[in-house]
Structure formats: C-alpha cells, structure tokens
Amino acid sequence: DVKVTQSSRYLVKRTGEKVFLECVQDMDHENMFWYRQDPGLGLRLIYFSYDVKMKEKGDIPEGYSVSREKKERFSLILESASTNQTSMYLCASEESGRSTDTQYFGPGTRLTVL
Amino acid sequence: SQQGEEDPQALSIQEGENATMNCSYKTSINNLQWYRQNSGRGLVHLILIRSNEREKHSGRLRVTLDTSKKSSSLLITASRAADTASYFCATVPYGNNRLAFGKGNQVVVIP
Numbered sequence: 032d033v034k035v036t037q038s039s040r041y042l043v044k045r046t047g048e049k050v051f052l053e054c055v056q057d058m059d060h061e062n063m064f065w066y067r068q069d070p071g072l073g074l075r076l077i078y079f080s081y082d083v084k085m086k087e088k089g090d091i092p093e094g095y096s097v098s099r100e101k102k103e104r105f106s107l108i109l110e111s112a113s114t115n116q117t118s119m120y121l122c123a124s125e126e127s128g129r130s131t132d133t134q135y136f137g138p139g140t141r142l143t144v145l
Numbered sequence: 146s147q148q149g150e151e152d153p154q155a156l157s158i159q160e161g162e163n164a165t166m167n168c169s170y171k172t173s174i175n176n177l178q179w180y181r182q183n184s185g186r187g188l189v190h191l192i193l194i195r196s197n198e199r200e201k202h203s204g205r206l207r208v209t210l211d212t213s214k215k216s217s218s219l220l221i222t223a224s225r226a227a228d229t230a231s232y233f234c235a236t237v238p239y240g241n242n243r244l245a246f247g248k249g250n251q252v253v254v255i256p
C-alpha cells in the first residue's frame with residue numbers, strides 16, 4: 032500500500048513565522064502535490080512537482096513556496112505565515128508516466144495561524 | 146481550478162438505504178474519479194471511470210458517466226454508518242494532467 036505521511040496533524044503558528052510542512056511518500060512516485068482545503072471551497076492546488084528539484088505553480092501559489100530535494104519528500108513553505116493561511120493542508124503523490132490516475136493522500140495538517 | 150460540482154451538497158440517510166450523489170462538470174475529460182474523506186482526514190481514492198466507459202462497479206459502489214450530459218453519479222448500496230464521510234468527484238480535463246476537485250458532498254448514514 033502506498034503510504035503518504037505528513038509531519039504534523041495539527042500545527043499552531045503565529046503571524047509572520049516561517050512554517051515548514053513536510054510530506055513523505057514511500058512508493059517512489061514521481062509526482063507530488065500540495066493542496067489546501069477550506070470549507071465551501073473544496074481542494075485547491077498550491078504547487079506540484081513532477082520530479083526532484085522541479086516545481087510548478089498550481090492555482091493558488093501566492094504566499095507559498097516548495098522544495099523537492101529528494102524524490103520521496105515534498106515540502107511546503109510558508110515564508111511569513113498569515114491568518115488567511117489557516118487551513119487544512121493535504122499532500123498527495125501519484126505515479127508518473129501515465130495519464131493522470133489515482134492520487135494518494137496524506138492524513139492532512141490542520142494549520143492555525145494566530 | 147475547480148470543475149466538478151457535486152449534488153446534493155448534503156445527504157442524510159438511514160443505514161441500509163442507498164445513497165446517490167451526482168457530479169457535473171464543464172469541459173471534456175480524460176477520466177473522472179471519486180474520493181472519500183472521513184472527518185479531519187486525507188482523501189481516499191474510491192473509483193476511476195474513463196471517458197470511454199459508461200459504468201463501473203467496485204464492491205458496493207457503482208459509478209456512471211454520461212459524457213453527453215457531462216455528469217457522473219456515485220451510488221453506494223446498502224449504506225453503513227462507516228460510509229459517513231464527504232465524497233468528492235475529481236475530473237482530469239482533456240489535455241490537462243491535473244485533477245480538478247469538486248467542493249464535496251457530505252453524507253451522513255444514521256445507524
């Protein structure tokens with residue numbers, strides 16, 4: 032079974048802090064994704080990566096950056112957290128080399144920015 | 146960007162009843178997927194149906210796809226309390242490899 036883990040289930044940070052959310056997958060998937068989920072808005076794609084050191088902007092990249100130094104790890108960085116970044120953050124991975132297929136999600140990190 | 150739109154947004158049924166959810170989308174697609182999310186957890190993939198398929202089954206799940214109407218339905222037969230969750234449809238627009246999720250459909254199965 033594919034396993035996607037996220038570094039924290041719950042996180043509380045203060046405005047202006049730098050926040051790191053980490054995601055690790057164990058299935059050697061090339062593709063990894065970061066989403067945020069908000070009530071009434073569903074899942075919105077922040078960034079994704081098709082390979083090590085590669086990244087592409089999703090639909091709402093502003094205020095975020097990402098890092099993919101190793102294939103299994105995809106980090107989401109909030110350079111200076113703001114209250115409007117309070118949300119549920121979901122990481123997902125997907126096998127490459129085929130038309131978009133199943134994505135495997137981590138358990139999510141609920142981030143609160145005070 | 147969001148494409149799928151689930152209907153109804155919320156559904157409450159008795160255990161043992163069937164639950165039907167619909168999803169509409171706007172552009173041509175490669176495939177459509179359904180995911181389940183239990184409260185406060187990540188999403189779990191349920192089933193994928195390709196654009197050239199009309200119906201697919203997996204256990205108690207039945208998915209249909211009508212590309213002429215740009216809609217899909219998810220049927221859960223003989224529902225159980227454990228089926229209480231949010232259900233999302235997600236489409237892969239034609240020519241685009243990114244999943245576009247709907248806003249979700251909350252299903253509550255009453256024991």
